Amino acid sequence: MVYKREKIASPVIRRLPRYYRFLQELERRDVVNVSSGELAELMRTTASQVRQDLNCFGEFGQHGIGYRVETLRAEIGKILGIGEYYPAVIVGAGNIGTTMANQILCTTECFNLVAIFDNSESKIGSVVTGLTVRNSAELEDFCTKTKVTTGILCVPREAAEEITARLYNVGIRSFWNFSHYDIMAKYPDTLVENVHLNDSLMALCFRIKQNELASMEEAQDNSK
Amino acid sequence: MVYKREKIASPVIRRLPRYYRFLQELERRDVVNVSSGELAELMRTTASQVRQDLNCFGEFGQHGIGYRVETLRAEIGKILGIGEYYPAVIVGAGNIGTTMANQILCTTECFNLVAIFDNSESKIGSVVTGLTVRNSAELEDFCTKTKVTTGILCVPREAAEEITARLYNVGIRSFWNFSHYDIMAKYPDTLVENVHLNDSLMALCFRIKQNELASMEEAQDNSK
DNA sequence: TAGATTGTTAATCGATTAACAATC
DNA sequence: TAGATTGTTAATCGATTAACAATC
Numbered sequence A, B: 001m002v003y004k005r006e007k008i009a010s011p012v013i014r015r016l017p018r019y020y021r022f023l024q025e026l027e028r029r030d031v032v033n034v035s036s037g038e039l040a041e042l043m044r045t046t047a048s049q050v051r052q053d054l055n056c057f058g059e060f061g062q063h064g065i066g067y068r069v070e071t072l073r074a075e076i077g078k079i080l081g082i083g084e085y086y087p088a089v090i091v092g093a094g095n096i097g098t099t100m101a102n103q104i105l106c107t108t109e110c111f112n113l114v115a116i117f118d119n120s121e122s123k124i125g126s127v128v129t130g131l132t133v134r135n136s137a138e139l140e141d142f143c144t145k146t147k148v149t150t151g152i153l154c155v156p157r158e159a160a161e162e163i164t165a166r167l168y169n170v171g172i173r174s175f176w177n178f179s180h181y182d183i184m185a186k187y188p189d190t191l192v193e194n195v196h197l198n199d200s201l202m203a204l205c206f207r208i209k210q211n212e213l214a215s216m217e218e219a220q221d222n223s224k
Numbered sequence C, D: 001t002a003g004a005t006t007g008t009t010a011a012t013c014g015a016t017t018a019a020c021a022a023t024c
Helices: A010-028 A036-043 A047-054 A069-080 A095-107 A136-145 A157-169 A197-223 B010-028 B036-043 B047-054 B069-080 B095-107 B136-145 B157-169 B197-223
Strands: A066-068 A086-091 A111-118 A150-153 A174-177 A191-194 B066-068 B086-091 B111-118 B150-153 B174-177 B191-194
Touching: A010 A036, A010 A047, A010 A069, A010 B197, A036 A047, A036 A066, A066 A069, A069 B197, A086 A095, A086 A136, A086 A157, A095 A111, A095 A150, A095 B095, A095 B197, A111 A136, A136 A157, A150 A157, A157 A174, A174 B197, A191 B197, A197 B010, A197 B069, A197 B095, A197 B174, A197 B191, B010 B036, B010 B047, B010 B069, B036 B047, B036 B066, B066 B069, B086 B095, B086 B136, B086 B157, B095 B111, B095 B150, B111 B136, B136 B157, B150 B157, B157 B174
Parallel strands: A086 A111, A086 A150, A150 A174, A174 A191, B086 B111, B086 B150, B150 B174, B174 B191
Antiparallel strands: none
């Protein structure tokens, strides 16, 4: 089956993995059919949005019945590229690099981790999730010999600029980026997924603070 | 100074940490003033958006001149709650838990990590970023004795439900959640910041796949 | 057939961008 | 004052929600 392929809005893309997760869950519980309304309840959105989202890619439902869980899960899996196992390398074998190596190994069917690099003597040669950490100096060599699609940046910001340039130069055009280096600014023809853990913490902090301020105001209003 | 405090739209909240980062950078480079246009270029957005965002909280600029970097950074810092060091506990001393312990210790001025818990004998008693891993059984005891605002969930989904309930019961109302358990569904009066690493990877995978399909189509069109 | 639920168009809502008077 | 840039209102754009004919 060939899917419709207009440009997909970014909010839709972000919801796709969640649909997939909930459908997996339903499949595990042997649920056969699911309506847009039921899916919407799980996703905490509207039936309208569910139908709109799915219809970006095709017509998967049955009028009067809903969606077949098994089929829909499989279709969304295909759309997401699950099972493609794109070859990826991690650069930076510190805390984050090691954790993400594990993450990819254990919970992802999207990428295949083919190598981990580091430039520190103490890391090179050690084994992380079954892979021996390689010397960063071999980066270009390895990536040209092995076809690598994706670079996973687990290095500090200072190192990220150089590493990105080197990965770009051997043809890598997609990045999972944990550093604060802004890849897209310099390389607009790349696909970048940023994970800014610290920004996430700050956003939480902000909301806690706002909440405090709100309850203080309330207390003040009550005492008047 | 008391800030305006209407409800802040979520896209604005997500941009605040980025403003803060760029202003830090400018301050480090001894830049004194910055215009909304210059900030917009760094953020890769419009001058309009920058001014709209900042005016959610007050008037920080000087007509004809722009914004004083030092002042604006400090103000946004205050708005974000940087320096508040809200006391937080991590539950789950595995890969992710350990990494986040480090993250909070090294790069965040929002939270103060006061304890790490795990239920596995092999973890309890070991030292992570200077903290001895405690037995999860002590969770309630510790959190009632020490005032804890935030729970950081680094446990698998199966455990997340129970741990959330226990943290909620001792009064914790904000969560940094790495599990796939949907906290807000059951506890709508909480503040939750979800980090779904796997969803992020899937979104990247989707875009790689879309890109492939697009270039295949293009190749086909050209051969006609 | 009647009931249910889809696919899709239209209406609404919210966020971004543009415009411009105010002002340093 | 003239030039620059703000704060803020208005216009536009895009995403979400509602509505409903099509259909199993």
